Amino acid sequence: EPEVTQTPSHQVTQMGQEVILxxxxxSNHLYFYWYRQILGQKxxxxxSFYNNEISEKSEIFDDQFSVERPDGSNFTLKIRSTxxxxxxxxxxxxxxxxxxxxxxxQGTRLTVV
Amino acid sequence: xxxxTQIPAALSVPEGENLVLNCSFTDSAIYNLQWFRxxxxxxLTSLLLIQSSQREQTSGRLxxxxxxxxxxxxxxxxxxxxxxxxxxxxxxxxxxxKLIFGQGTELSVKP
Numbered sequence: 001e002p003e004v005t006q007t008p009s010h011q012v013t014q015m016g017q018e019v020i021l022x023x024x025x026x027s028n029h030l031y032f033y034w035y036r037q038i039l040g041q042k043x044x045x046x047x048s049f050y051n052n053e054i055s056e057k058s059e060i061f062d063d064q065f066s067v068e069r070p071d072g073s074n075f076t077l078k079i080r081s082t083x084x085x086x087x088x089x090x091x092x093x094x095x096x097x098x099x100x101x102x103x104x105x106q107g108t109r110l111t112v113v
Numbered sequence: 114x115x116x117x118t119q120i121p122a123a124l125s126v127p128e129g130e131n132l133v134l135n136c137s138f139t140d141s142a143i144y145n146l147q148w149f150r151x152x153x154x155x156x157l158t159s160l161l162l163i164q165s166s167q168r169e170q171t172s173g174r175l176x177x178x179x180x181x182x183x184x185x186x187x188x189x190x191x192x193x194x195x196x197x198x199x200x201x202x203x204x205x206x207x208x209x210x211k212l213i214f215g216q217g218t219e220l221s222v223k224p
Contacts, residue, residue, distance in 0.1 A: 006156075033211070043157070043202065043214040056211055091156060098210045099144040106156035 002026040004105035006092050012111045013082055021077045021108045023092030032075045033093040033102065034067065036060075043091065049075065050098075082112045115140045115207055119215035126193055127223050134188040134218045136203030141181045144206040148177050148188050151200045151217065160188075160201075193222045 005024045013019050025032050034046040048055040049067055066078045075094075079086055089107045116139045126132050136146075145164050149157040161177045163170045163186065169178040176189040190197060200219045204212040 031210070035212070042216050043204070043212075045211045045213070048211055058211075093157075093212075099206045101147065101159055101162040102212060103159060104149070104157040109154075 002103075004092055004094055004103050006090075006105035006108050008108060009106065010109045010111070012113060015084060015112055016081050019079050019082055019110065021079075021090050021092075021110070023075045023077070023105055024073050025075055025092065025094030026096075026103055027073070029094035029096045029103075031055075031095045031098060032067075032069070033095075034077045035091045035093060035104075036088040037091065037107075038088045046077075046090075079110075082110075084112050086110060087112045115143075115205065115213045117203060117205055117213050117215040119201075119203055119218050121218060122216065123219040123221070125221040125223065128193060128195060130193050130222075131189065131191050132193055132220070134190070134201050134203075134220070136186040136188070136215055138184045138186075138205050138213075140207070141184050142208060143181065144208060144210070146177075146179055146186050146203065146205050147212065148175075148186075149202040149204065151202055153200075157202065190220075193220075195222050195224050198222050 007022045032049040037043045047057040047061045064080045068076050091107045092105045093102045095102045118137050120135045147162045148160040161170045163179045174191040179186045200217040202217045204214040
């Protein structure tokens, strides 16, 4: 069964460092998303991406964040200068059309120290 | 601004019981609603998607209903099993196509 895969599963980084979280969405899907979940809090939307451009982004998704689809299979989230409050589980998701069933990856747990 | 609330926050039941999880949302102008399961420290597994034009959707022992006018959805789990123990999340698609999540109901099914 097709699935969304994310790497790494866990990343520890020092404050101020850049991190890149990687995702391989389901192959025939066209819409891609990043969400995050701070420990004990709700899952919250970061950004949606379609046709090689950002469709929508939340207030959280400031200039420190960027997304890219560098080739036909990968979808990445870059945080340029990590802060302690960026520590969270980051989920990638994809769907084959707008507003249809979204499939999530297993997440990358980012710990900023 | 859309807010999604799930009640109860936690639920413990003996094996074999039927149970209902509740989800409410403040803005009825939703596109779709999706229920997920989350195991501790893991990702989100999609359970059911209900389109805004539908009243309910079934998958195995799960049945989800949607009442847009009252801003409510329920997830019914029949004949619960210990393997059903997890956190269940409700999320609504707003007109922008992003999911807005509730805080989840943590379910524990005791053998």
